[in-house]
Amino acid sequence: MLSNVKRIVVKVGSQLLSGDEGINRNFIKELAKQISILIENGKEVVLVSSGAVLAGIKALKLNRKPFSLQEKQALSAIGQPYLMAEYREAFKSHGIEIAQVLLTAEDLRSKERFINAKNTLNALMKFGALPIVNENDTVSVEEIKIGDNDNLSAHVSVVFEADLLIMLTITNGLYDKDPNKYSNAKLIPIVENLEELKKICDFSGKTNFGTGGMWTKVEAAAKASKKGIPVIIAGGKEKDVILRILKGEKIGTFFMPAKKLKAKTYRILYLMKPTGKLYIDEGAVKAIVENGKSLLSRGIKKVEGSFRKGDAIEIFDTYGNLIGKGIVRCNSDEIGSFRKTCVHRDDLVILKEN
Incomplete structure (x- = not known):
């Protein structure tokens, strides 16, 4: 199923980007290496990256998450340049230019803006640049907020008409219960039915810096798969995890794609409030x-x-x-x-x- 993959969306969360002294440079360097290899091999890649708020927290040496929307927006504004500077430095060594793309839900609900976002990503592909997408936290309010980058990555994969969405997390895939708490937690290799999955999994718990737990990833994966896009949730700390996935190695949890929804149907179901x-x-x-x-x-x-x-x-x-x-x-x-x-x-x- 992955042999003809051309367009790939990769999503990384805040926990993977968090280092002891700020942004985890080693992780970003490893990520840049893998994505650059994909691009050299003719793949087209979009990166959906969390981490702006985290970078702001680290820059100000805070030891807590923001208390209010205004604090989150301010920390995002502070952290976004730091985050993009790290990405630019990492990809520069591979001769790849990056492009910052900030979106709100309103940009995706409108047919015209949806199409414009698609055209912009296609133009960036022609320039050979790597789009790095994040929610525009600085201006987002409740009415135009997507809420988490897991669901954003699903929406971006639809806009981009991706052949594969890879969601990298701190666990090695989807388990029936929290593997950090239970030694008998079992990895779920394939998901075909979301309702059956709900019966056997415990999706409680959130990460220290992230906006959601494993359920948001499952929810996002279900949306993308309903558009006919295969989704893999895998461990971002695994060595060469993206390259190994593209080589066909069975890693993480694979969400089987369903019959493709039309773009308008997807917008009505998942984007329009x-x-x-x-x-x-x-x-x-x-x-x-x-x-x-x-x-x-x-x-x-x-x-x-x-x-x-x-x-x-x-x-x-x-x-x-x-x-x-x-x-x-x-x-x-x-x-x-x-x-x-x-x-x-x-x-x-x-x-x-x-």
Whole structure:
């Protein structure tokens, strides 16, 4: 499955980048060596890197995480130049220029900005530069925040149309329980069904500097795999781990790719934040679920929230069961008088098991 891999997204977390005196230069040098070999062999690579806030913490010699969003944003602003300087120095020795790419969720929710992000990454590939992507913490607020770089890496792999997402972490893959606490923890080599995985795994616990535990990685891997992108969660401290994965060595946990979602479907499901709710009658439920029809205004019984044309909304039946998500074609205050299609079938995603 990995023999024809051309485009690769590599994600590294804060714990791997953390050193005793600040950013772990040895890890970055090793990472740069492996990625440079991939590029020399004709691969196209995007690196999603945490570590800006960590670099800010280390620069100010703090011994704690930020208390507030404002502190996090300030520390990110302080740390980002330090982090990029380390990457630039490491890749410079291999003759590779780096490019800083900062994104928010809003950049990915909008179709136009989604396409622009894709075009920018493609242009950087033509220049032979390595894009290093991070969330734009300095300007992010709750409404436009992705929240963690695990999910960001999944979104970037979709934008980049990657053939493989490699998520490097401090453990050697996904275990059924915390391997640092339990000696009998078992590595899960392959994941095919997320619901079955939830039954056998304990996803509790977060790292000292990271924003999430193993569950965020599983959640992100599930999103990318639903877009048809294979995902591997592996130990970043393993010798030549990226190169060995590309050679076909079975390392870490492999998430099997599913049938590819369309880019619009992915954006509706995972990127667009619903701003309202529509409750529809039984006839409308049958029309959109069983017959693949658009949602007409006459089938809407109740409206909640305030939304505008082009916003994402959730659709429920009259019993409160979630039916789907979609992009609405009218404002919330127009529903009663809007005698047209409210959600076109091309902008509608039916949720059954999602």
